Amino acid sequence: MARPGRLLVLVAAAVLVGLRYCFVPSSSDLPKARNGVDFNPAVAASAALPVLTMLAEDAEAKYGDNRKWSAVLVPLTTLVFPITAFGVFVLYSFTEDAFWRSPANPGTPKAKAAEKAWREHPLFADIKDPMFGLLNPDDYEKGLEEAWERAKPAGSTVTVKEKLAKLSKQNAPHWETWNKVSSA
Incomplete structure (x- = not known):
């Protein structure tokens, strides 16, 4: 009778050989390098990551950082953005078609065109009829x-x-x- 240990060794060797061919391609299956150079950007990026992490500063708030941001953000948020928004609104409110959907302003050309378009539709042609x-x-x-x-x-x-x-x-x-x- 054969010993079961030998059979287990043969099965393990066959599995290892099979795994080698499952996960590692043979040299004939590898893609050919163009012009003799095989550049892989993923490998280059993974090589650069440790260098980039060494160059980065610690993420901490230092004294004086808030003054740099305040010098920019306070005038921007309290002067520039509101003045621009209100100025655009004032200019829009003086146009002919401003607030054309408002019930208080039904006579604008855009409102008349929209009403005419609705009246041309067969389902809404007689909508004014009581x-x-x-x-x-x-x-x-x-x-x-x-x-x-x-x-x-x-x-x-x-x-x-x-x-x-x-x-x-x-x-x-x-x-x-x-x-x-x-x-x-």
Whole structure:
């Protein structure tokens, strides 16, 4: 019978030989050097790291360092940046299209162009219509007439059709920002 120790030695030798071929490429598999020089930047950087760490100073705050930074940062943050930002804002606020999305400034050319673009879209073409979005406006008007007939005061001559016609021509600048204040 063979001894188990010899078998273990053979298996270990085979594994070591196999590991050598797994991790170390043969010389025929290595890439050929260009012009006789094989420069590897990773190796050069790893060689330079110990030198760079010896040249660096210790990370500590020394007396007087804050004065150098204060001489630059205090005027920069308290004078230069705010003056520049406020100056740019003032110049922008005097342009024609400044604050064009504001409800208080609906007549700018940019706001008019945006509104026109929305009106060209088929889903928003009739958005100014008070009945926009109702599935059955005739049913709404009929129900409104019936409710008014039951709730109107005695002797009232106001009809729903007349009131709706009057309200459709109403100019209410406090309600709709695109309305103009009427002269009458």
